[in-house]
Amino acid sequence: MTEPYAVPVPKGYRVGVWEVREPIATGAFGSVYAARRTGDATGRPEGRSRPRAGDEELPRTAALKFLPTGTATPRRLTHLRELIEREVELYRRLRHPRLVRMYETLTVDDPDRPELDGATVLVLERAEGSLSALLAATPRPAAGPALLAQVCEGLAQLHGAGWVHGDLKPANVLLMEDGSVRLADFNMAAELEGTHAYTPAFSTPDYTPPELLWTEIGERGRRIRPSADVWAFGVLAHLVLTDSFPLPGATPVARRDAAAAYARGTDELRLSPELPDDWRRIVSACLTRTHADRITGEALLRRVAAATGTGHRPFRPPRLSPARRGFGRTPVAAAVAAAATAVAALAYGISVRADGAPGGGGGGSGATAHVSAAAYGAAELRTDRGIPPAYRLLIVETAHDCDQKDVTPVLIAAMLKVESDFDPDLADPANDEYGIARWTPRVLRWWMNEDGTPGETVPQPPFPPAESIPAMGRYLCWIAPRLHEELPGDRRVLIAAAYRRSYRTVNKAGGVPSDVRGYADRVAHFLKEYAPPGKR
Numbered sequence: 284m285t286e287p288y289a290v291p292v293p294k295g296y297r298v299g300v301w302e303v304r305e306p307i308a309t310g311a312f313g314s315v316y317a318a319r320r321t322g323d324a325t326g327r328p329e330g331r332s333r334p335r336a337g338d339e340e341l342p343r344t345a346a347l348k349f350l351p352t353g354t355a356t357p358r359r360l361t362h363l364r365e366l367i368e369r370e371v372e373l374y375r376r377l378r379h380p381r382l383v384r385m386y387e388t389l390t391v392d393d394p395d396r397p398e399l400d401g402a403t404v405l406v407l408e409r410a411e412g413s414l415s416a417l418l419a420a421t422p423r424p425a426a427g428p429a430l431l432a433q434v435c436e437g438l439a440q441l442h443g444a445g446w447v448h449g450d451l452k453p454a455n456v457l458l459m460e461d462g463s464v465r466l467a468d469f470n471m472a473a474e475l476e477g478t479h480a481y482t483p484a485f486s487t488p489d490y491t492p493p494e495l496l497w498t499e500i501g502e503r504g505r506r507i508r509p510s511a512d513v514w515a516f517g518v519l520a521h522l523v524l525t526d527s528f529p530l531p532g533a534t535p536v537a538r539r540d541a542a543a544a545y546a547r548g549t550d551e552l553r554l555s556p557e558l559p560d561d562w563r564r565i566v567s568a569c570l571t572r573t574h575a576d577r578i579t580g581e582a583l584l585r586r587v588a589a590a591t592g593t594g595h596r597p598f599r600p601p602r603l604s605p606a607r608r609g610f611g612r613t614p615v616a617a618a619v620a621a622a623a624t625a626v627a628a629l630a631y632g633i634s635v636r637a638d639g640a641p642g643g644g645g646g647g648s649g650a651t652a653h654v655s656a657a658a659y660g661a662a663e664l665r666t667d668r669g670i671p672p673a674y675r676l677l678i679v680e681t682a683h684d685c686d687q688k689d690v691t692p693v694l695i696a697a698m699l700k701v702e703s704d705f706d707p708d709l710a711d712p713a714n715d716e717y718g719i720a721r722w723t724p725r726v727l728r729w730w731m732n733e734d735g736t737p738g739e740t741v742p743q744p745p746f747p748p749a750e751s752i753p754a755m756g757r758y759l760c761w762i763a764p765r766l767h768e769e770l771p772g773d774r775r776v777l778i779a780a781a782y783r784r785s786y787r788t789v790n791k792a793g794g795v796p797s798d799v800r801g802y803a804d805r806v807a808h809f810l811k812e813y814a815p816p817g818k819r
Contacts, residue, residue, distance in 0.1 A: 288309040288314045289314050290313060290349040290351050290398070290402060292316055292399065299387070300341065301319070301320060301321070301345065302319055302320075302321045303316045303318050304318055307346060313348060313350045314348075314349050315347065317345075317346060317409065318345050320342065320345070341386055342408075344409050345386060345406050345407060346407045346409045347404050347405070347407075348404065348407055349403075349404055351399075351402050380440070380683075381433055381436045381437030381440050381465060382440060382467075383457055383465040383467040384407065384408040384465075385405055386407070386408070387406045390402070390404070391403075391404060408459075410457035410459050410460075411459060412457070413455075413457055413458065414430065414453040414457075414519075415456075417458060418453055418522070423523070423524065423525065424523070427523040428524070428562070428590065429591060430523065431587065431591070432587050433463060434451075434464055434516065434519065436464075438451070438466070438516060438580060439581070441472070441512075443580075445475045446475065447473055447475060447482070447508070447509050447511065448469070448471070448472050449471035449480075449482045449511065449512070450490070451512050451516060452489070452490045452519065453522070455468040456519075462676075463680075473507065475509070478508060479508055481505065488538070489528060490518050491511070491542075492515075493542045493543055493546030493572070494573065496542065496543060511574075513577050513578060514569055514574075516583065517566045517567075517568075518569075521554065521558065524555075524557075524558055524559070525557045527555050529554055529555075530542050530545065530553065531553050545572060546572050546573070552567065554566060559590075561586075565578075565587060565590060568582075568586070663693065665812070669700075674699070674719075677752050677753070678692050678699070681695060681755070682694070684760075685763075686760070687759075687760050689775050690756065690759045690778065691775065693810055693813045694759070694775045694778065694810065695752065695756060695759070697775075697779070697806050697808075697809035698779050698806060699719055699752070699755075703718070703720070705719060707719045707745075707748050707751075708745060710744065717744035717745060718745060718748070718751045720752060720755040722754065722755075724741050724742050724744065725741050727746065727754055728740070730755075730757045730758045731750060755782075758782065759778055762778055762781045762786045763778055765781075765790075770793065772794055775806075775810060776803050776806055776810070777789055780799050780802070780803045784799055
């Protein structure tokens with residue numbers, strides 16, 4: 284470790300079931316380390332801890348964020364505790380695909396190490412890099428629009444749950460090993476109380492809307508609206524797509540002054556001519572002079588979906604019937620599979636300068652790791668057996684959105700192969716079946732909405748994969764628990780047979796019905812063909 288860490292933790296140090304490995308990043312008062320699990324994945328860790336949500340199995344690796352709540356001046360300690368409680372509360376209450384996960388919180392109990400004793404440890408999902416590091420290494424990444432689509436999804440999920448992020452910037456956008464995006468660093472986040480929330484009076488000037496630059500700070504902090512995150516997204520989008528800020532100035536202070544002049548009407552936005560027309564309209568709608576004129580989060584998500592071709596509807600918190608419980612997240616659409624690059628420097632609410640020293644807020648440094656669309660999902664799907672890369676992300680995330688263990692990426696891929704040979708334009712009018720998942724329109728109507736409600740009208744083909752594949756996942760997730768436990772054979776093959784004939788027919792037949800045995804045999808073949816080694 285070449286730079287001083289706010290919370291120095293030696294390699295090999297144990298906390299709960301975790302063993303600290305290499306350092307990742309540090310800031311003024313917190314430090315993040317890579318860790319590996321060494322104890323029981325399902326049992327409670329030793330020492331003082333708080334239970335995990337649902338007591339789910341812990342991953343093999345994680346990122347440990349150490350926050351020194353045990354040693355500080357009283358004023359600093361109060362401030363740190365407020366920030367930690369704010370972040371922990373959000374992690375506990377919100378579990379969405381585009382928000383980084385917290386698995387558990389721990390408190391270090393080690394009187395022999397006073398610098399660590401009493402520290403709070405957040406056990407977080409481990410990423411491969413941050414957007415700030417990616418921008419530092421490869422300005423204007425080719426996957427920029429796809430990454431932005433996922434950032435926008437994360438904001439929609441956050442706002443839909445009634446929270447404001449409060450500090451959206453590249454360092455707080457994490458990139459996972461598969462190239463997908465998670466929003467992180469929620470110690471400035473706050474829950475809405477009506478139209479406003481209250482956050483600490485700290486933010487990054489380049490991403491702060493003009494109305495908050497010199498806002499009055501009350502006893503509860505600064506009043507903030509979701510429109511502040513929309514402004515930050517506009518700045519972020521301009522930076523990702525053009526490698527420049529939308530307001531002039533060589534320094535953050537100069538750009539802050541330009542933002543104030545823009546808000547007063549004495550200056551204009553100076554959007555880059557390299558900004559594509561559809562994104563120019565999006566950025567302009569985000570960066571309005573007043574919050575009242577700014578585009579709403581739902582409308583922003585629709586525009587970004589249209590610009591990237593992801594086909595998303597606005598995120599709505601799931602209101603699932605018992606029949607469909609456990610499958611309510613909005614899955615990422617097919618075009619997002621273009622997300623291609625991650626860099627091995629992380630940001631979990633920790634600022635790191637480009638030279639590696641703490642502070643700043645720029646990108647980190649480190650070796651780069653390329654994760655292409657062709658390699659996406661390699662841990663769960665064979666990448667050399669003809670599964671189109673364009674659908675791989677959608678297949679994997681659709682499976683992950685179901686809580687039934689037998690609804691896997693391999694099953695969905697095998698079924699799509701047998702149903703249509705991955706042909707998104709399939710049309711079989713004789714059987715009234717269309718698209719990559721061979722949907723009958725009147726049946727698709729019941730599975731096309733992520734909140735579990737049927738469509739108001741019968742949809743008409745063509746059915747895009749971004750709609751057909753998630754609908755298939757919802758239907759499979761509903762079928763799986765309705766198949767009798769005593770049925771013989773591979774449960775995944777039985778689920779596929781029920782997709783063709785209904786779960787009642789499969790239960791009555793005591794297995795795969797004779798008229799779909801050929802179909803089931805082909806699915807079984809591709810279950811083996813598409814499974815990675817060791818997972819067949």
